[in-house]
Amino acid sequence: MNRVLILHYHEIWLKGGNKNYFLSRLRAAVKLSVADLPVRSLESISERLVLTPEDEGAIPVLLERLRRVFGLAYIALARKVASPLADLAPAACAMMAENPPRNFAVRAKIADSAYGMNSMGLERALGRAILDDLRSRDPSIQVKLNDPEVTCWVEIVPGKAFLYRERVEGPGGLPAVTGGRLVTLLSGGFDSAVAAYKMMRRGCHVIFAHYFGPPSGGRNSSRGVAEEIVRTLTPYQFTSRLYLLPFDAVQRQIVAGAHESFRLLLYRRMMARIAREIAKVEKGMGLVTGDSVSQVASQTLHNLAAIDHGLDLPVYRPLAGDDKAEILKLARRIGTYRISCEPFEDCCPRFMPRAPAIFAHPEQLDRAEAGLDIEKLVGMGLEGASAVDFKFECGAVTAHEALPPRFQNFLARRKGVAGQAAAPGEASARP
Known part of the structure; x- marks a missing residue:
């Protein structure tokens, strides 16, 4: 299975020396929220939580539960792929071809200092590959950097990459029961x-x-x-x-x-x-x-x-x-x-x-x-x-x-x- 849920937080970044406390409370809240659902693992990877479901059929319920977990900025249903461009580009093209948009943009985050490209270079390379693939079926498709119909998100972490095109807004804020x-x-x-x-x-x-x-x-x-x-x-x-x-x-x-x-x-x-x-x-x-x-x-x-x-x-x-x-x-x-x-x-x-x-x-x-x-x-x-x-x-x-x-x-x-x-x-x- 290569489908995972990427759980992003934002305000916890500001907590300095207390960040680990808030992260531990966030992890506990996530676990409690989905305790009865088939989850294979919950990992902390490069300032994000990655939840791997045991059964893809449980993903809609997982998303619904996680939308109520305070501290989460957004949740993305992502594909886990190898990070080299030779593996990443075909996977990104296949994802975007499932429901082709009229226009799109690519946004990359790289949390791997050993990766051979910077985020702008990766965005350009993936954007070109996706555009060529989509235009082979519909020549009218365009790249639109401002307010695109669909964004192809790619996150590079050590040893792997995550691809997604949709993300669900979380409630934000701070984890439950951390403030008195x-x-x-x-x-x-x-x-x-x-x-x-x-x-x-x-x-x-x-x-x-x-x-x-x-x-x-x-x-x-x-x-x-x-x-x-x-x-x-x-x-x-x-x-x-x-x-x-x-x-x-x-x-x-x-x-x-x-x-x-x-x-x-x-x-x-x-x-x-x-x-x-x-x-x-x-x-x-x-x-x-x-x-x-x-x-x-x-x-x-x-x-x-x-x-x-x-x-x-x-x-x-x-x-x-x-x-x-x-x-x-x-x-x-x-x-x-x-x-x-x-x-x-x-x-x-x-x-x-x-x-x-x-x-x-x-x-x-x-x-x-x-x-x-x-x-x-x-x-x-x-x-x-x-x-x-x-x-x-x-x-x-x-x-x-x-x-x-x-x-x-x-x-x-x-x-x-x-x-x-x-x-x-x-x-x-x-x-």
């Missing part, structure tokens, strides 16, 4: 799913927190939508955890105790506080939201600053400068668009104010929630939590619902601290 852990506030809409993907693409391992309310008006609860989004994103990072947090009781307390115009901002403040507690349990280094600056009233710069005020974790907003069209385009590409189109009952629009504040200051929100028992509300948001663990393995995602023991222990400790804090007051109230 973050908690994403997942709504079920387009934006937060795309935000999670963009942070996963930077090597972050994302834990998801979804707040839901009771369904009403014939619409479904957002829980199912959130679970389906996480299921779709899990193959990119191999394992995921989704916390499901009932928010209706917290919302009602805010509605009863705060001014209407600040209601939505206080919802979001409270969600961030609850997510911060989850981050403590999960060793998260920050929060992620799907905010795009000024897309809606709660996402003005003033309001975002007011919401974040007092948090002791950074909040990452990877969509801050994106418009809706860009977000939807990426949602379609990663597979979450269709899911987010499903009708569901989101908790944030519940008890929506008629005129939400758009230029709130932190001090205004502090005063608006002064009558609320913040710690009690955070506890209410956490106590009803459930969790679902997702795992991508052998081409499928499995789900298992179970609240992690460390989260249960964390809740028990919180209750114990709250009980101790309440005890002096209770004692002083006794006659």
Whole structure:
């Protein structure tokens, strides 16, 4: 068999002394992604990974899996041939003759210092051989160096060469689980799913927190939508955890105790506080939201600053400068668009104010929630939590619902601290 998959990375080149760490994580991700498929070998050859399939029939599935491996710039289905020009030229001519283009170019990369030609000389020699061969059947075929219909790529490495004419774009970025852990506030809409993907693409391992309310008006609860989004994103990072947090009781307390115009901002403040507690349990280094600056009233710069005020974790907003069209385009590409189109009952629009504040200051929100028992509300948001663990393995995602023991222990400790804090007051109230 002479068909191989060439896996190219680009950003890992910039890692200097840490490059080997990132390469080892990339190799591990590739192996995990195709663990159940017939693969003969995975080699590192001259700054590229070369995967040799055991069965050419598995190539379409291999390509589909590898397209989701963060760190890969592109994947090429190549022919492995001998590197001397006398062997290379006939193989290149045969490849280009299978589906002759109207015009073409040749591009060469040489990673063998002992090779007898430079890249420009090899491009010219192969280009002439291919042109003569194709014109023997169609005299109208031309060489076109800028924007050709087809490019014949040749890569020379010690002892062999790789030829290909098509390559599949990879997701780029950095290998999965190389950049720390973050908690994403997942709504079920387009934006937060795309935000999670963009942070996963930077090597972050994302834990998801979804707040839901009771369904009403014939619409479904957002829980199912959130679970389906996480299921779709899990193959990119191999394992995921989704916390499901009932928010209706917290919302009602805010509605009863705060001014209407600040209601939505206080919802979001409270969600961030609850997510911060989850981050403590999960060793998260920050929060992620799907905010795009000024897309809606709660996402003005003033309001975002007011919401974040007092948090002791950074909040990452990877969509801050994106418009809706860009977000939807990426949602379609990663597979979450269709899911987010499903009708569901989101908790944030519940008890929506008629005129939400758009230029709130932190001090205004502090005063608006002064009558609320913040710690009690955070506890209410956490106590009803459930969790679902997702795992991508052998081409499928499995789900298992179970609240992690460390989260249960964390809740028990919180209750114990709250009980101790309440005890002096209770004692002083006794006659």
